[in-house]
Amino acid sequence: MAVLEIEGDTALVSPVRKRRRAGGLFLAAVAWIVLIGLAAALAGVLPIQSPTDLDMLARREPPSAEHWLGTDQLGRDMLARLIYGARISLTVGLLAPVIGVSVGGCLGMLAGYFRGRFETLTVGGVDVLLAFPPLVFALAVTAYLGQSVLNITLVIGVLGIPAFTRVARAVTLSLSEREFVTAARALGATHARILLRELLPNVALPLLAFFLLGVAVSIVVEGALSFLGLGVPPPAPSWGSMIGEGRESLDIAPWLAFLPALFMFLSVLAFNIVGDTLRALTDPRPGTL
Amino acid sequence: MARFIGQRLAYLLPVLLAVSVLTFLIASLLPGDLAYTILGDQATPEKVAALRAQMGLDLPIWQRYGLWLWDALHGDLGRSFRTGETVLNAVLERLPVSLELMVMAELIGLAIGIPLAILCAVKSGSAIDRFLTGLAFGNLSLPSFLVAILLIYLFAVQLNWLPATGWVPFSEDPLGNLRSFVLPALTLAFAEWPALMRVLRSDMIATLQEDFIAMAKAKGLRPARILLVHALKPSSLTLVTVTGINIGRLIGGAVIVETIFALPGIGRLLVGAIYARDFIILQGVVLFVAAGFVVVNFIVDMLYAVLDPRIRHGRA
Amino acid sequence: MTAPLLSIEGVSVDLPTPRGPLRAVDNVDLSLAPGRTLGVVGESGCGKTMLSRAILQLLPKRARLSGRVMFAGRDLASLPAEALRRLRGPELAVVFQDPMTSLNPVLTVGTQIIETLQAHLGMDAAAAAARGAELLAAVGIPAPAQRLRQYPHQLSGGMRQRVAIAIALSCEPKLLIADEPTTALDVTVQAQILDLLAREQQRRHMAMILITHDLGVVAGRTDEVAVMYAGRIVERAPTLKLFARMRMPYTEALLAAIPKLDSPPHTPLPAIAGRPPDPTRPLAGCSFAPRCRYADGRCRAAKPPLADPERAGTLYACWHPLGVSEAASA
Numbered sequence: 001m002a003v004l005e006i007e008g009d010t011a012l013v014s015p016v017r018k019r020r021r022a023g024g025l026f027l028a029a030v031a032w033i034v035l036i037g038l039a040a041a042l043a044g045v046l047p048i049q050s051p052t053d054l055d056m057l058a059r060r061e062p063p064s065a066e067h068w069l070g071t072d073q074l075g076r077d078m079l080a081r082l083i084y085g086a087r088i089s090l091t092v093g094l095l096a097p098v099i100g101v102s103v104g105g106c107l108g109m110l111a112g113y114f115r116g117r118f119e120t121l122t123v124g125g126v127d128v129l130l131a132f133p134p135l136v137f138a139l140a141v142t143a144y145l146g147q148s149v150l151n152i153t154l155v156i157g158v159l160g161i162p163a164f165t166r167v168a169r170a171v172t173l174s175l176s177e178r179e180f181v182t183a184a185r186a187l188g189a190t191h192a193r194i195l196l197r198e199l200l201p202n203v204a205l206p207l208l209a210f211f212l213l214g215v216a217v218s219i220v221v222e223g224a225l226s227f228l229g230l231g232v233p234p235p236a237p238s239w240g241s242m243i244g245e246g247r248e249s250l251d252i253a254p255w256l257a258f259l260p261a262l263f264m265f266l267s268v269l270a271f272n273i274v275g276d277t278l279r280a281l282t283d284p285r286p287g288t289l
Numbered sequence: 290m291a292r293f294i295g296q297r298l299a300y301l302l303p304v305l306l307a308v309s310v311l312t313f314l315i316a317s318l319l320p321g322d323l324a325y326t327i328l329g330d331q332a333t334p335e336k337v338a339a340l341r342a343q344m345g346l347d348l349p350i351w352q353r354y355g356l357w358l359w360d361a362l363h364g365d366l367g368r369s370f371r372t373g374e375t376v377l378n379a380v381l382e383r384l385p386v387s388l389e390l391m392v393m394a395e396l397i398g399l400a401i402g403i404p405l406a407i408l409c410a411v412k413s414g415s416a417i418d419r420f421l422t423g424l425a426f427g428n429l430s431l432p433s434f435l436v437a438i439l440l441i442y443l444f445a446v447q448l449n450w451l452p453a454t455g456w457v458p459f460s461e462d463p464l465g466n467l468r469s470f471v472l473p474a475l476t477l478a479f480a481e482w483p484a485l486m487r488v489l490r491s492d493m494i495a496t497l498q499e500d501f502i503a504m505a506k507a508k509g510l511r512p513a514r515i516l517l518v519h520a521l522k523p524s525s526l527t528l529v530t531v532t533g534i535n536i537g538r539l540i541g542g543a544v545i546v547e548t549i550f551a552l553p554g555i556g557r558l559l560v561g562a563i564y565a566r567d568f569i570i571l572q573g574v575v576l577f578v579a580a581g582f583v584v585v586n587f588i589v590d591m592l593y594a595v596l597d598p599r600i601r602h603g604r605a
Numbered sequence: 606m607t608a609p610l611l612s613i614e615g616v617s618v619d620l621p622t623p624r625g626p627l628r629a630v631d632n633v634d635l636s637l638a639p640g641r642t643l644g645v646v647g648e649s650g651c652g653k654t655m656l657s658r659a660i661l662q663l664l665p666k667r668a669r670l671s672g673r674v675m676f677a678g679r680d681l682a683s684l685p686a687e688a689l690r691r692l693r694g695p696e697l698a699v700v701f702q703d704p705m706t707s708l709n710p711v712l713t714v715g716t717q718i719i720e721t722l723q724a725h726l727g728m729d730a731a732a733a734a735a736r737g738a739e740l741l742a743a744v745g746i747p748a749p750a751q752r753l754r755q756y757p758h759q760l761s762g763g764m765r766q767r768v769a770i771a772i773a774l775s776c777e778p779k780l781l782i783a784d785e786p787t788t789a790l791d792v793t794v795q796a797q798i799l800d801l802l803a804r805e806q807q808r809r810h811m812a813m814i815l816i817t818h819d820l821g822v823v824a825g826r827t828d829e830v831a832v833m834y835a836g837r838i839v840e841r842a843p844t845l846k847l848f849a850r851m852r853m854p855y856t857e858a859l860l861a862a863i864p865k866l867d868s869p870p871h872t873p874l875p876a877i878a879g880r881p882p883d884p885t886r887p888l889a890g891c892s893f894a895p896r897c898r899y900a901d902g903r904c905r906a907a908k909p910p911l912a913d914p915e916r917a918g919t920l921y922a923c924w925h926p927l928g929v930s931e932a933a934s935a
Contacts, residue, residue, distance in 0.1 A: 128307040131579040135544045135556075136571075139563045140315050220432040224545055227434045243438060250438070251446050258442075261435050269430035276426070500706040503663050508721045508772065509693030518720075522711045597711055598756045 029273035040086040049077035051084040052235045060253040081237040088238045092153050092222040097214030099157025100164045108168025126162040147233045167210050171203050205282045212275030216268045239264045301583045308579040313354045316568035366573035376573030387554035391539040393474035398481030406486045410493035425483035437476045437549045454551040473550040492524035533589030540581035609636040616672035624885045629655040631836040640810045644823030647833035653816050657784045694725040698778035702785040704765035708757040715753030725776045740771040763794035780812045821863050835892035842919035852926035854897045
């Protein structure tokens with residue numbers, strides 16, 4: 001669903017009232033992203049506790065003056081862990097799709113522009129990557145290269161390349177037929193010039209929308225890996241690992257799992273809303289992925 | 290029609306081959322000396338060398354792949370050095386679990402998604418449509434492990450209706466077996482239904498504006514018949530595609546869900562193989578999973594011809 | 606005089622648009638006796654299709670209908686949905702313009718005929734299949750039993766329209782609305798389809814409304830003709846009288862635009878200059894005034910009412926009707 005989507009018999013009628021509500025949701029999403037982003041970036045200078053200090057005498061405490069959101073099962077401050085967890089999730093979440101969009105975007109644009117055997121090879125390669133179980137790839141790489149933020153980012157980034165390739169190729173295909181490309185070619189523009197000056201600016205916007213959706217997916221994948229204990233290693237807090245650890249305390253202290261879950265959900269939702277709104281602006285057809 | 294099938298097959302085989310090559314490469318790059326791991330405490334340099342020679346580990350990588358491929362084409366996918374069971378056996382033992390989970394999850398997802406999609410399409414633009422579409426959108430932001438935690442908290446911890454983990458084979462205790470699948474299947478279904486609903490809703494809204502629906506109304510047919518026979522069939526192409534793709538993905542074993550709920554399925558087999566460096570199992574199972582994915586996509590293509598007779602007769 | 610089967614009284618259709626309400630049909634009065642044929646003629650966009658949808662109660666969701674549509678003594682606009690559904694088929698039927706889009710492409714021809722018979726006549730599958738084959742034969746489709754198993758895209762355009770007609774006639778309706786039934790077909794097939802409709806209408810003593818943009822189609826096939834322009838009826842008369850003594854300059858222009866066999870070769874066809882008015886910006890005066898060669902200040906200032914000043918059973922809406930002296934029309 002695009003937050004700005006128009007439904008029903010649209011030939012003559014457009015429900016004007018929708019725009020205002022959509023704007024509110026979009027703003028709220030942006031606000032959350034800014035808030036959590038700032039908190040993560042400024043974690044070092046914020047007046048919060050250390051996320052790794054144990055206090056075995058104050059385990060699973062409810063919120064108090066000392067610990068604003070309570071403590072986890074090892075007595076560590078929840079608020080601090082949540083904010084430092086944001087650091088990891090947002091770092092991976094933002095950097096991984098950069099790999100996807102740059103490599104995949106290039107490949108897709110070139111495939112859609114030059115067509116022929118290069119395109120067949122690229123599409124075939126994408127299909128092969130998609131047939132490969134993604135989690136296996138992630139586990140294998142982390143087993144080989146070790147668990148670290150960098151490696152997780154690399155893996156998730158590479159896993160995202162096929163999707164970006166597809167999008168870039170589809171957009172390029174539809175644009176290549178249009179007049180401004182034909183005109184540029186008639187004026188004797190080189191391939192490079194057409195790609196960079198004519199196609200890239202038009203492909204950039206849909207790719208940006210997809211990038212934001214990719215951020216949401218990357219946060220989820222990092223969370224899943226950490227949840228299984230296969231992501232960023234302890235004691236570094238990641239929302240995923242916090243949820244995984246909190247699982248054992250579900251019966252006595254459910255908020256240990258639900259607080260990071262809430263933060264993750266809100267962040268993923270926010271990026272989805274922003275990405276989807278952008279996608280609706282650049283592609284008027286109703287949303288299908 | 291035969292040509293269509295032939296064309297699709299000709300495309301799929303190279304993909305399968307490429308996947309097997311990729312897997313072989315990754316498996317071979319896994320650190321740790323296999324022979325050393327197998328011998329364990331009894332490892333001495335001579336024994337390691339001997340075992341390596343015996344297992345053909347000192348051959349160049351392309352030769353090893355060739356040998357593996359040759360055996361695979363003859364139906365021999367190898368034998369796990371850990372457990373001694375053949376890859377085929379390992380897969381067949383765990384396949385029913387993954388299949389049962391997959392089928393239940395997809396059925397529940399469709400059972401939720403299809404009626405909601407029809408409802409939203411009929412009442413498109415109304416408050417209930419906006420609410421349900423918003424719900425689907427929000428659900429997309431809820432990853433499976435979060436849903437799992439929520440469901441476990443609700444049904445296992447608070448209400449104590451369903452088990453959080455543990456699996457019994459169907460032959461032992463059918464009811465217990467089904468009960469152990471409810472939460473995992475629901476978890477997966479939650480991830481499935483939004484995509485299914487969105488896609489069907491979108492197609493149905495478009496279909497409902499077609500002339501032949503106005504014609505069906507003008508003929509005085511019952512609304513139920515118009516919706517379910519006239520509108521649903523031409524709108525289901527994308528739904529079938531998405532369902533097929535999802536099932537294909539799930540064949541890889543829903544690793545996260547299987548791990549959380551301790552189900553002995555293919556996903557956990559894969560993960561175990563990676564950690565034990567059991568690359569024979571890894572190779573065979575990944576090939577199997579990719580083959581399954583590819584076969585399912587193939588079936589989806591065939592289903593198109595069934596659903597839309599225009600494709601069957603050569604024009605679309 | 607027999608009571609009219611269909612009586613449209615003051616019907617208007619308004620559609621909300623971003624630029625304001627659009628009046629697609631403006632205060633239309635029509636009546637049709639049982640067994641008679643009415644032709645409704647007009648350019649694209651004149652509202653004739655909206656009018657047919659209004660009669661059938663198949664208007665788009667956001668359209669507003671005012672006025673009454675009396676069919677066999679009941680106002681269709683106020684009937685509950687179930688009663689309306691039972692009417693459709695046995696009493697009221699329709700043939701749409703393009704059989705490629707009005708027949709469901711994923712269901713067989715047989716299914717689409719049989720379901721109507723089962724829904725309204727309660728036939729079982731075998732009886733309905735037999736009757737379906739009979740109906741297809743009656744509309745001139747060869748090898749009807751095989752056709753039942755085929756899909757619409759496997760038939761030619763003319764055959765598809767015959768199927769649509771067979772479906773429409775299957776429950777012996779009292780009124781058939783044919784909305785541009787031949788526009789989407791080859792010229793060679795058009796006459797066949799029109800003859801088929803006329804023949805069936807005679808046989809079943811069925812009332813018919815024939816909607817078209819082509820005056821030539823209604824000549825000789827209708828009892829009465831109504832000409833529509835910009836959502837209004839601008840002339841209405843028994844067919845023979847209309848062609849003998851048309852009053853509206855618009856009708857005259859329509860007739861002149863039809864190519865005639867006996868004109869010398871290379872005679873330019875007189876087209877009507879200009880375009881119909883923007884329906885969201887209705888004119889104060891006569892809607893046809895910008896394109897009419899007889900228009901004067903009075904025409905642009907005030908809308909002429911649809912009236913029958915000669916008391917001859919012919920209605921028209923014009924300040925300067927053709928063939929009538931100024932004194933008589935004042």
